[in-house]
Amino acid sequence: MKKTFYSLLILLSVFFTACGENTKTAVVADIASIEIVEGNISIYSTDEATDLTAMATYTDSTTAQINDAAIWNNSDYNTLYMYNGSVSAASNGGSSIVGISSGRFSDEINVSIIKLTDFNITNADINSTGSYILEATGTFEDNTSKVIKRNIEWSADNGAVISVDENYVATITILTGDTNVTATVFEETNTSAATLAPITRTYTVN
Known part of the structure; x- marks a missing residue:
């Protein structure tokens, strides 16, 4: 009886060890950097809105668009209208700094308006x-x-x-x-x- 009991313990030990070896913990990559893809741009003062793209690069080298997740900011709303990365002129000429941030990462570009x-x-x-x-x-x-x-x-x-x-x-x-x-x-x-x-x-x- 004892022999059977110990044999069962050994089998269970081998089973759980094997299961443990096949279990992998998912690794979530962290953000390594973010950027506004278009860089510095010029727009015409009477054009329709221009859409900007916020992109994150992760520590595993993958990338993803983060327009909705990033925080957008605009240095001069009297010069430039902006909503969630979509920009258009509010004045006939001038320029404004558009930036994004996510955690400790940030990027900014200059948007100039052609008069x-x-x-x-x-x-x-x-x-x-x-x-x-x-x-x-x-x-x-x-x-x-x-x-x-x-x-x-x-x-x-x-x-x-x-x-x-x-x-x-x-x-x-x-x-x-x-x-x-x-x-x-x-x-x-x-x-x-x-x-x-x-x-x-x-x-x-x-």
């Missing part, structure tokens, strides 16, 4: 009642010409109606008669924005 120097309403002639898309093209300090997407306000007289959708596309509905359409850039932004004179174009309805 709009002139613009015009550039639609084809409208000569009848109906609905039309409005468009303005700007010239910037680096001599680039681009369609203006943001920071522009539209108005019209003679009962015309202007609507702007979520993609910043402006549509005018002309009801009757000649219509004056006015575009103003940076009219309602902060005092650090350089406001350009409004541009007015008259559409003659035949």
